[in-house]
Amino acid sequence: MVHIKLVSKDGKDQEIHDVSELEKRVKERKAAAVKINGHSADLNRIPSLKDSDIVEIIPLDSDEGKEIYRHSTSHVMAYAVKNLFPDVRIAIGPSIQDGFYYDFDIDRTFTPDDLATIEKQMQTIISKNPPFVRKEMTRSEARSLFEKLGEPYKVELIDALKDDTVTLYEIDGFIDLCRGPHLESAGRITAYKLLSVAGAYWKGDENNKMLQRIYGTSFSKASDLKKYLLFLEEIKKRDHRRLGKELDLFSVNDEIGAGLILWHPKGSIIRKSIEDFWRNEHLLADYQILYTPHIAKLKLWEKSGHWDFYRENMYSPMDIDNVAYEVKPMNCPFHIAVYKTAIRSYREFPVRYAELGTVYRYEKSGVLHGLLRVRGFTQDDAHIFCREDQIEDEILHVLDFTLSVLKTFGFDDYNVFLSTMPEKYVGPPEIWERSTNALKRALNEKKIAYEVDPGAGVFYGPKIDIKVKDSLGRQWQCSTIQVDFNNPERFDMTFRGSDGRNHRPIMIHRALMGSLERFIGVLIEHYGGAFPLWLSPVQLSVMTIADRHRAYAQTMVDTLKQRGIRVELDAENEKIGNKIRKSTKRKIPYAVVIGDKETSEANVMLRKRNGENIGPFSPEELLSLLQDEINTKK
């Protein structure tokens, strides 16, 4: 008779006195593994449970369960690769978000055909249902084992371990160093798919050898795998680079340069709509708007510290009349210069300067990616100058403002991160401490849950980053709020306090959208190219049935255009089905068909891009309906 406590997340703990009873429960609950006294363990450890052990089931569909499942899949994949390519050296193969990978060192390159072959080999392994057998041995035993097996990466991993005993798992003779736990046998793996091959440095260090990484994913239910693969397809369909081309929004050009965006007319009008909105909101929120130059003397950047701390992202200086100039990677020094054109008083605080400032930063060629990662971009930047005791209020103000702007774009789900002092930092640690606390207090006041990201702050101060979730649930970092007590010092900024003496202001940098390029890239994917009316490049397409309807349709288009609607006339020599199709493919929100009926009745039906018809509306009703939807930004 044993006494085992089975604990569960819902609080319904149970005493179990029979190991077979526990095994039954484990099956019922579709466990991936268990936790014994808080430590995760394989299911086949259950028979050796001791009296008064506390057991918790890790279900397959929990995050931890999925991790175990995928980790086991990655072992099977490594085994399959080793079978097919005996001279491969295996490196490391963890589970990751939505899947797993395994890194291999091999003299040939894996091709997509290889992936299919490896998948087949995995199936062969899985169908034999070999158990995952856990082994323990001393470090030196394990070390010599892997040396004998010709696995230098495993040896290196073992050397980095601190424990005296290490654990290994064996499936069908294939031994891998692994902490575990694992599924009890490979046969439990039912739905998996290898997705891609890519290069990856050993331990992520570019000084190390480049290995080949195979990415894959696995699910305990085939339907979940299918759902995930459909999700990947949906991501592809929404890819902003693809939609940007299809909808004629932007391009990049070899002759001009990588990472430099050409905004086409359709993309520019989206951008202009966002910029207009942005400026209006900033004026309403008591910001003052600035315009500043694109280059400045190198000396300025030396003074600001960018040349010391940010040089690897800056372009080489250019020579102007024997003086070195730099294209700007940031806007802050310019805003500081504006601040310093007068003696400032605490009475004007907080001073909030905002600018849509275009900056240029060097990015390694391999990281450039459509609109999301570019070399020239426009920040929706602002700098707030205030007293240290105003930080908290200002952060609150910025948070409110940011969240309301993000909400306009349908982002009302987000995660917040607080980044603290990094290794390379400037300024006294006490000020870091105080301003980090001010950020914390503001977040707490707003009751915003946040995660601390230790050491991820900028060199000049702590920051709050906001990651929004798009319509597919993916996270994007756009907004950032950064405290800076370094630049006011460097530029000897002052303000006259109520005591008549000069004091040092605090500076807050913030961007809501981050960069317009990136933000619009995110928006394209978020909306899948089907922009809300206020952002749509063409808001309404008016199409004629026959040539005799052209004059009436033209009048209507002219009238709407005069009233600010972005409307296009399609009076081409085509059938109405063709015109509808074109307008739908371009994701134009509304279409109006003008035929005999409309010309005689002076009423129109409005066709939404999803095919639904609403109406009929008189021309005035149509106009006010459109204007209302544009104004409310729905």
Add this chain to the structure above:
RNA sequence: GCCCAUGUAGCUCAGUCGGUAGAGCACAUCCUUGGUAAGGAUGAGGUCACCGGUUCAAUCCCGGUCAUGGGCUCCA
């Protein structure tokens, strides 16, 4: 920057085991004037990314460059 893959008409892609290329869509002209996701015909469009090498001959083979994509790393 590094590893791998890719670069053919405006777009999406075929193709040539070395003898200077083809489809669909888009575009132009003509016919058709048709009521809610593709009417028909005809036509125009390409130094096959760029530079060099091998060859009688290169879009194809080789080398380099640039760009794009998947990653590593970094970040707005």
